[in-house]
Amino acid sequence: MLVGPGGAGKGTVAAALTAADPRVWLSRSWTTRPRRPGEAEDAYVFVTREEFLARVADDGFLEWAEFLGNLYGTPDPEPPSGCDVLLEIDVQGAEQVVAKRPDAVVVLLLPPSSVVQRARLRARGDSSEHVERRVAAGREEVGRGRALAAYEVVNHEVGQAVAELAGIVAATRRKEPDGP
Numbered sequence: 001m002l003v004g005p006g007g008a009g010k011g012t013v014a015a016a017l018t019a020a021d022p023r024v025w026l027s028r029s030w031t032t033r034p035r036r037p038g039e040a041e042d043a044y045v046f047v048t049r050e051e052f053l054a055r056v057a058d059d060g061f062l063e064w065a066e067f068l069g070n071l072y073g074t075p076d077p078e079p080p081s082g083c084d085v086l087l088e089i090d091v092q093g094a095e096q097v098v099a100k101r102p103d104a105v106v107v108l109l110l111p112p113s114s115v116v117q118r119a120r121l122r123a124r125g126d127s128s129e130h131v132e133r134r135v136a137a138g139r140e141e142v143g144r145g146r147a148l149a150a151y152e153v154v155n156h157e158v159g160q161a162v163a164e165l166a167g168i169v170a171a172t173r174r175k176e177p178d179g180p
């Protein structure tokens, strides 16, 4: 599981790790957040609040949480056989997954500085008010994330962060050779 504050680069790093290692399967979350301009159509399954809550009622999520007014959830993962599941989620969700699967490995991804973090958030087109809300929420993500995480990776640059994550995945596979 990859957790960390907004602007750490979780989405970019998770996508790059998945592209680099076909045995890593990235779960696609559901969200009630509207799609951002320019955001890929398959970045999430974009749904209404009613659709989301219907799936909650059906017990169809491994975890779900509300983050800054929107709902996000991980459908029960169905990876191809032999693949390891990667979740890119907020810390409330990670706490739920660890409660259900204590063997899950949590990595806290951090931005190199708050200046870089704000610049990355602004580059996504979020308003400055929204950027500040994300930075504030991010402090809690880091505090609670540290309590869960076995590893911390500072995302100075995507290639370096992905290489560190690949090392963590390899070390985890050596410890748990039977896979996910």
Ligand code: 5GP
Residues within 6 Å of the ligand: 004, 005, 006, 010, 029, 030, 033, 063, 064, 065, 067, 072, 073, 074, 088, 089, 090, 091, 092, 093, 094
């Ligand atoms: P964003 O709106 O920037 O795409 O995501 C906001 C936050 O929601 C990020 O911290 C992201 O990791 C988290 N998130 C994305 N998908 C899920 C999910 O399925 N469950 C939970 N709990 N958080 C998620």
